[in-house]
Amino acid sequence: MPEAVLAVEGLRTHFFSRRGVAKAVDGVDLAIAPDETLAVVGESGCGKTMLALSILRLVPHPGRIVEGRVRFAGKDLLGLPEKALRTIRGNAISMIFQEPMTSLNPVFRIGDQIAETLRLHRGLGQEEALDAARALLVQVGIPEPGRRLKTFPHELSGGMRQRVMIAMALACDPKVLLADEPTTALDVTIQAEILDLMRELKTRRQAAVMLITHDLGIVAETSRKLVIMYAGRIVERGDVLSFFKNPLHPYAKLLLAAVPRIGRRAGELAAISGSVPDLLRLPEGCHFHPRCPSVFDRCRLERPPLYGVGGREVRCFLYDGGGHG
Ligand SMILES: Nc1ncnc2c1ncn2[C@@H]1O[C@H](COP(=O)(O)OP(=O)(O)O)[C@@H](O)[C@H]1O
Ligand code: SF4
Ligand SMILES: [Mg+2]
Structure with a gap:
C-alpha cells in the first residue's frame, strides 16, 4: 500500500459542558492513501462530522481536541500555528458539506x-x-x-x-477531500451524478477522499475501505467487499441486515432497535451492549479493544482470541 497522505492518530475531541464531557471523537486512528476513498459510516451523533472538523481544526466551541495527531505532508496539523494551517485548509485539504x-x-x-x-x-x-x-x-x-x-x-x-x-x-487541487454526507440532501439521480463526479476527480487528481455517509449503497459504489463508528470510536475497520460479505461487529451486522427493502432509498441506514447513545451517559463496558443481541456478562464490565481478524479489525469480545462472530 502506498504511504498514507493523511493519518489520524489517537484523536480525541471532547465537548465540555456543565452536564459533563461528551467524547465525540474518542481515540480514532485512520490513514488514507492517495487515490483512495475511505468511507466513514455510523448513525447520527457518533462523531463523524467532528472527526472531519478536527482534521482541519475547525471544531466549534465548546468542543476541543484534547489529544492526538493529524499527519499530513510530514507535519502534525494539530501542532501547526493557525496561520500555517490556514494555507492548508481549503487548499491542500478541502471539505465539502451536506448543505452547501x-x-x-x-x-x-x-x-x-x-x-x-x-x-x-x-x-x-x-x-x-x-x-x-x-x-x-x-x-x-x-x-x-x-x-x-x-x-x-x-x-x-x-x-x-x-x-x-x-x-x-x-x-485548489486538494490532496485530500473531506466529504461530509455530500449527497444526503439531494435526490437520487443528482446524487449519482455527484458521486460520479467525485470519483472522476479523485482518479484524475489522485486525491485521497474521506467520505462520510450513512448510506451503505454509496459505500459499495465508491469506497474500497471503510470504518464504522459508534459513540466516538471505530468499532469495525476493513475492506468494503469483506464487510458486505461478512460484517464482523454485531452493530455492523444489524446495519447491513437493515439495508435495502423495496421503497426505501437503496442502502440508507434503517433505524436499528434501541436508541442512539447519548454521549453524556454512555453505559459501562462495551458502549453497544444495551442494544447488542450477542451481549454477555463480560460486555457489561469491560471495554473491548480492537481485535485483528484476518486483516480487518473489530471492537468486540466475540473476537477475543480470533473469534467466530
Ligand atoms: N455544538 C455542540 N455542543 C455540544 N456537543 C456537541 C456539539 N456538536 C456535537 N456535539 C457532540 O458530538 C457528538 C458527535 O457529533 P457529530 O460529529 O456532529 O455527529 P455525526 O456527524 O456523526 O452525526 C454529538 O453526539 C454530541 O454529543
Ligand atoms: S463486546 Fe459484547 S456487547 Fe459489545 S458488541 Fe461485542 S458482544 Fe456485543
Ligand atoms: Mg454529521
Whole structure:
C-alpha cells in the first residue's frame, strides 16, 4: 500500500459542558492513501462530522481536541500555528458539506466566490481567476457556465449548489477531500451524478477522499475501505467487499441486515432497535451492549479493544482470541 497522505492518530475531541464531557471523537486512528476513498459510516451523533472538523481544526466551541495527531505532508496539523494551517485548509485539504448553503456566501455571485478561492490559493489575477472558474464549472457539469458565474447561490438548485461546492473544493487541487454526507440532501439521480463526479476527480487528481455517509449503497459504489463508528470510536475497520460479505461487529451486522427493502432509498441506514447513545451517559463496558443481541456478562464490565481478524479489525469480545462472530 502506498504511504498514507493523511493519518489520524489517537484523536480525541471532547465537548465540555456543565452536564459533563461528551467524547465525540474518542481515540480514532485512520490513514488514507492517495487515490483512495475511505468511507466513514455510523448513525447520527457518533462523531463523524467532528472527526472531519478536527482534521482541519475547525471544531466549534465548546468542543476541543484534547489529544492526538493529524499527519499530513510530514507535519502534525494539530501542532501547526493557525496561520500555517490556514494555507492548508481549503487548499491542500478541502471539505465539502451536506448543505452547501452553509459554506457558500449568499451575498456573492458564484463566479466571484470561486474566483476569490482561486486568487487566494493559486495567486491568479482577476481575469485569469474568472476564466479558471468558468473551466471548473464546465468540469463539474454545470451548463451555461458563463451565465452561472453571475448567479447567486439561492438562484441555483440543490444539485447545482453541490456542484459549485465541489468546484470550490477543487479550485485548489486538494490532496485530500473531506466529504461530509455530500449527497444526503439531494435526490437520487443528482446524487449519482455527484458521486460520479467525485470519483472522476479523485482518479484524475489522485486525491485521497474521506467520505462520510450513512448510506451503505454509496459505500459499495465508491469506497474500497471503510470504518464504522459508534459513540466516538471505530468499532469495525476493513475492506468494503469483506464487510458486505461478512460484517464482523454485531452493530455492523444489524446495519447491513437493515439495508435495502423495496421503497426505501437503496442502502440508507434503517433505524436499528434501541436508541442512539447519548454521549453524556454512555453505559459501562462495551458502549453497544444495551442494544447488542450477542451481549454477555463480560460486555457489561469491560471495554473491548480492537481485535485483528484476518486483516480487518473489530471492537468486540466475540473476537477475543480470533473469534467466530
Ligand atoms: N455544538 C455542540 N455542543 C455540544 N456537543 C456537541 C456539539 N456538536 C456535537 N456535539 C457532540 O458530538 C457528538 C458527535 O457529533 P457529530 O460529529 O456532529 O455527529 P455525526 O456527524 O456523526 O452525526 C454529538 O453526539 C454530541 O454529543
Ligand atoms: S463486546 Fe459484547 S456487547 Fe459489545 S458488541 Fe461485542 S458482544 Fe456485543
Ligand atoms: Mg454529521
